[in-house]
Amino acid sequence: MAIGTLTPTLRVCINNNCSTIDVYDTTGAYNAVSNTGGWGATNIDTADVDTVTVTYTPPGGSATDVDVTATVNAETTVTGEFLIAQIDITATDGVYEFVYTAEEASVEVDFQLKTYSTCVVRCCIDKLWAKAAQELLGGDCGCTDFSEINYKNTALQAEALYQAIRNSASCVMDATRDALLAKLQRICNIENCNCN
Numbered sequence: 669m670a671i672g673t674l675t676p677t678l679r680v681c682i683n684n685n686c687s688t689i690d691v692y693d694t695t696g697a698y699n700a701v702s703n704t705g706g707w708g709a710t711n712i713d714t715a716d717v718d719t720v721t722v723t724y725t726p727p728g729g730s731a732t733d734v735d736v737t738a739t740v741n742a743e744t745t746v747t748g749e750f751l752i753a754q755i756d757i758t759a760t761d762g763v764y765e766f767v768y769t770a771e772e773a774s775v776e777v778d779f780q781l782k783t784y785s786t787c788v789v790r791c792c793i794d795k796l797w798a799k800a801a802q803e804l805l806g807g808d809c810g811c812t813d814f815s816e817i818n819y820k821n822t823a824l825q826a827e828a829l830y831q832a833i834r835n836s837a838s839c840v841m842d843a844t845r846d847a848l849l850a851k852l853q854r855i856c857n858i859e860n861c862n863c864n
Contacts, residue, residue, distance in 0.1 A: 671712045671772040675705025676779045678722070678768045679749065686759035686787030691722050691766070693740065694749040707746045712772055714743045719771040722753055727762025727785070740770075759863070761788045761849060784837045786830065789849065791863035792856035793830055796823035826855050 679692045698709035707714050720740040725731045736752040743750050764785060769778040800819040829852040836845035856863065 671775050671777055674711040674770060674777050676768050676770050676777060678779060678781060680766060680783050682785055689755045689757055690751060691753040692749045693752050697746045714740050714746060717770050717772050721769050723767040725765040727760045759787045761786050786833060788863045789852045789856055792861035793826045795861045796826055826852060
C-alpha cells in the first residue's frame with residue numbers, strides 16, 4: 669500500500685450561526701473503477717497514515733494547523749464521508765482556505781479547498797428586512813413615513829448586492845465579488861447591524 673496514489677478530498681460546512689466549521693473527509697473507499705484515489709486497497713488505509721492535518725486560513729487571518737490524525741486513524745471502515753474536525757471560528761466574511769494533508773513515511777499528498785462565507789452580511793440583511801417590516805406595522809395612522817421607505821430601499825439594495833456576490837463567486841469573478849462584499853459591509857456598518 670502506498671500513500672502516493674491516495675487522492676484525499678474534503679468538504680466544509682459553516683454551522684451554528686457561523687461559529688463553527690465542520691470539516692468532512694470525502695475521499696471515500698478505494699474502488700478500482702469509480703474511486704482509484706480512495707482509502708484502502710492499493711492506496712493506504714486510514715489506520716496506517718502517520719499524520720493528517722487540516723490547515724485553515726480565515727479571511728485576512730493567519731493559517732492554523734489542526735491535527736486530525738487520531739480521527740482519521742479511528743475510521744477503520746470507510747463507507748462514505750466522515751467528520752474529521754469541528755473548528756470554532758469568529759464569523760468573518762470572505763474566503764476561507766483549507767489544505768488537507770496526509771503523510772506516511774515522509775511522503776505527503778494534499779487537497780486544497782476554498783469556500784466563501786457571507787454569514788455576517790446575511791445576518792445584516794435579515795435585520796434590515798425586520799426593520800422594514802417593523803416600520804410597516806408600527807405607524808399609528810397607517811401613513812407611510814420616510815424611514816419606512818429608507819429601510820425598505822436599503823434592504824432591497826442589500827439583498828441585490830448579496831445576490832450579485834453569490835453570482836460573482838459562482839462565476840469565479842473574485843475582484844467583483846470582493847468589491848461587492850466591501851460595499852455591502854459598508855451598508856451594514858452604517859446601519860449598525862451588530863452581526864459580528
